[in-house]
Amino acid sequence: MSSIPHDHAHDGHGHDDHAHHPTGIMRWVTTTNHKDIGTMYLLFSLGMFFVGGVLALTIRTELFQPGMQVVHPEFFNSLTTLHGLIMIFGAIMPAAVGFANWMIPMMIGAPDMAFARMNNWSFWLLPPAAIMLIGSFFVPGGAAAGGWTLYPPLSVQAGMGTDLTIFAIHIMGASSIMGSINIITTILNMRAPGMTLMKMPMFVWTWLITAYLLIAVMPVLAGAVTMLLTDRHFGTSFFNAAGGGDPVLFQHVFWFFGHPEVYIMILPSFGIVSEIIPTFARKPLFGYASMVYAVASIAILSFIVWAHHMFTVGLPAAGLLFFMYATMLIAVPTGVKVFNWLATMWRGSMTFETPMLFSVGFLFLFTMGGFTGLVLAITPVDIQLQDTYYVVAHFHYVLVAGSLFAFFAGAYYWLPKWTGTMYDETLGKWHFWAAMITFNITFFPMHFLGLAGMPRRIPDYAQQFTDWNMVATVGAFGFGISQLIFVWVLIKCMRGDGAKAPAKPWEGADTLEWTLPSPAPYHSFETPPVIK
Amino acid sequence: MTAKPDPSTSSPDRVRAANVRTAVVLASIAVVFFFGIMFARYMGDGESGMTVLGVAVMLFLGLAIGRNLWKGRRS
Numbered sequence: 001m002s003s004i005p006h007d008h009a010h011d012g013h014g015h016d017d018h019a020h021h022p023t024g025i026m027r028w029v030t031t032t033n034h035k036d037i038g039t040m041y042l043l044f045s046l047g048m049f050f051v052g053g054v055l056a057l058t059i060r061t062e063l064f065q066p067g068m069q070v071v072h073p074e075f076f077n078s079l080t081t082l083h084g085l086i087m088i089f090g091a092i093m094p095a096a097v098g099f100a101n102w103m104i105p106m107m108i109g110a111p112d113m114a115f116a117r118m119n120n121w122s123f124w125l126l127p128p129a130a131i132m133l134i135g136s137f138f139v140p141g142g143a144a145a146g147g148w149t150l151y152p153p154l155s156v157q158a159g160m161g162t163d164l165t166i167f168a169i170h171i172m173g174a175s176s177i178m179g180s181i182n183i184i185t186t187i188l189n190m191r192a193p194g195m196t197l198m199k200m201p202m203f204v205w206t207w208l209i210t211a212y213l214l215i216a217v218m219p220v221l222a223g224a225v226t227m228l229l230t231d232r233h234f235g236t237s238f239f240n241a242a243g244g245g246d247p248v249l250f251q252h253v254f255w256f257f258g259h260p261e262v263y264i265m266i267l268p269s270f271g272i273v274s275e276i277i278p279t280f281a282r283k284p285l286f287g288y289a290s291m292v293y294a295v296a297s298i299a300i301l302s303f304i305v306w307a308h309h310m311f312t313v314g315l316p317a318a319g320l321l322f323f324m325y326a327t328m329l330i331a332v333p334t335g336v337k338v339f340n341w342l343a344t345m346w347r348g349s350m351t352f353e354t355p356m357l358f359s360v361g362f363l364f365l366f367t368m369g370g371f372t373g374l375v376l377a378i379t380p381v382d383i384q385l386q387d388t389y390y391v392v393a394h395f396h397y398v399l400v401a402g403s404l405f406a407f408f409a410g411a412y413y414w415l416p417k418w419t420g421t422m423y424d425e426t427l428g429k430w431h432f433w434a435a436m437i438t439f440n441i442t443f444f445p446m447h448f449l450g451l452a453g454m455p456r457r458i459p460d461y462a463q464q465f466t467d468w469n470m471v472a473t474v475g476a477f478g479f480g481i482s483q484l485i486f487v488w489v490l491i492k493c494m495r496g497d498g499a500k501a502p503a504k505p506w507e508g509a510d511t512l513e514w515t516l517p518s519p520a521p522y523h524s525f526e527t528p529p530v531i532k
Numbered sequence: 533m534t535a536k537p538d539p540s541t542s543s544p545d546r547v548r549a550a551n552v553r554t555a556v557v558l559a560s561i562a563v564v565f566f567f568g569i570m571f572a573r574y575m576g577d578g579e580s581g582m583t584v585l586g587v588a589v590m591l592f593l594g595l596a597i598g599r600n601l602w603k604g605r606r607s
Contacts, residue, residue, distance in 0.1 A: 114551040114554075114555070115551065115555065177559075177562050180558070181554075181555050181558045181559060181562075182555075184554065184558055185551045185554045185555050185558070188554055189547060189550045189551050189554060190547065190551075215558055215561055215562050215565075216561070216565060217565075218562070219562045219563070219564075219565035219566035219569070220565055220566075220569050222566050223565070223566050223567070223568075223569035223570045223573075224569070226566075226570060227570055227573060236574075238573055238574075249573065253569060253573070
């Protein structure tokens with residue numbers, strides 16, 4: 001905890017009071033300040049988002065036409081594998097942790113995170129892991145190529161790139177677990193007086209539940225990849241059929257992690273959208289308690305649906321039925337949330353600034369992704385669509401239009417608080433519309449491709465799929481270029497090029513961070529506020 | 533939600549001790565899951581996983597109850 005004895009938050013120059021801290025690069029290396037660490041997480045995830053994006057554009061370039069054009073098939077497999085791993089572990093998850101670091105202490109009236117040094121360590125584990133992951137392209141045999149799921153037997157037989165990937169996952173997993181312990185401890189023990197659990201902002205609630213999910217499932221993934229490692233190098237046969245092991249066992253263990261992981265990526269986004277929609281509808285969130293229970297229900301249900309990723313491996317009929325119905329059940333709490341967001345907007349005095357545009361875009365596209373998820377939950381349908389582009393379309397609607405759009409919404413919403421400068425609204429709207437249109441050009445045709453039977457993770461395809469692949473590739477480049485608008489907005493804000501942001505730039509906002517000046521002072525809430 | 537500064541803060545030592553307790557409990561969950569999944573798969577039967585979780589829960593309860601009893605005697 002901070003040892004600064006008095007509150008600088010309201011003296012007008014609180015944000016200048018870190019002159020006694022190291023400056024330059026050492027400020028960032030040694031910092032224990034939640035805002036600095038949040039900034040580093042967010043910038044790291046933005047960098048990884050562009051690395052993963054370049055891999056995606058290479059994939060789409062290869063798929064522009066049938067036949068082999070640009071890359072070798074083995075390299076194509078590495079591209080799809082690393083694109084998934086980098087986007088999930090390098091971009092989406094660190095971005096969510098970045099938002100948590102920045103906002104949770106300010107939203108609950110805490111001076112900092114509970115374990116400030118561990119917070120620094122959590123972040124600084126990520127760059128070496130990212131270097132290992134990206135560096136695996138350059139080792140003999142190339143990067144891992146068995147898909148982000150690392151299924152054996154491919155991952156048991158592959159080269160050194162898979163070892164680097166396994167170590168990177170270990171390190172990122174340790175970082176996530178430490179971050180989660182920090183977040184849960186902060187939320188449970190360091191809330192301001194009067195901030196009961198049921199008064200916490202929804203973003204804090206969603207992160208509390210997400211952090212529990214992370215602690216439950218990241219060690220399982222770490223265990224799975226450790227067993228993979230011992231199979232590869234130490235003569236065990238957990239998943240090696242030649243030694244009496246069972247490759248399908250890995251799939252069970254992996255997806256016990258993998259499905260909750262989907263909710264780890266989406267629940268913080270739910271939290272962000274739940275902050276933004278009431279602000280711009282100028283109404284309190286409809287059904288706050290039901291939202292909390294819905295998030296908890298989604299988290300619990302996420303543990304009992306993992307085998308819907310494995311409908312084609314030969315499960316018994318009772319298992320297929322159980323996992324089908326359990327998966328459909330998740331639509332109920334998710335529907336509650338969508339209904340509550342719509343009810344919050346109903347008859348509200350809505351305005352559509354960029355954060356609200358991205359939130360509404362999220363709501364529309366995430367719901368579409370949810371519907372296609374329901375389609376895939378139906379076992380006989382999934383057996384037809386397994387490993388086709390329909391699945392690729394589905395999870396990109398959930399994770400790009402879901403997680404990513406919500407993170408953009410959150411970034412625009414809190415940029416004035418982070419930088420003290422209002423972002424350029426015109427550029428923000430350009431960013432939204434460009435991203436919205438090009439996203440749909442990229443991923444909507446993939447539904448048609450999948451329904452027509454185009455398999456995923458294949459660098460070549462039958463000529464009948466050419467037209468929609470060309471459309472998707474054009475859309476993908478448009479989507480990539482549209483993100484440069486966001487970088488432009490970000491640079492303008494960080495340089496202070498724009499109107500000065502007031503403490504509360506959004507009239508409908510009512511959470512605790514808006515009681516602080518903009519930019520938020522280096523040390524905030526050293527004297528805890530009292531919540532009425 | 534309104535806020536105003538309140539000078540009555542909890543003792544930093546008590547908060548720190550509570551933080552460490554919470555962190556130890558959470559970290560122990562992670563450790564049990566990490567080693568438990570490997571132990572269960574190494575043993576190769578369905579009961580091993582339940583045994584690991586059962587032993588972990590009983591140990592946790594034993595520690596928590598024992599700690600409370602010990603603190604009660606001291607005070």
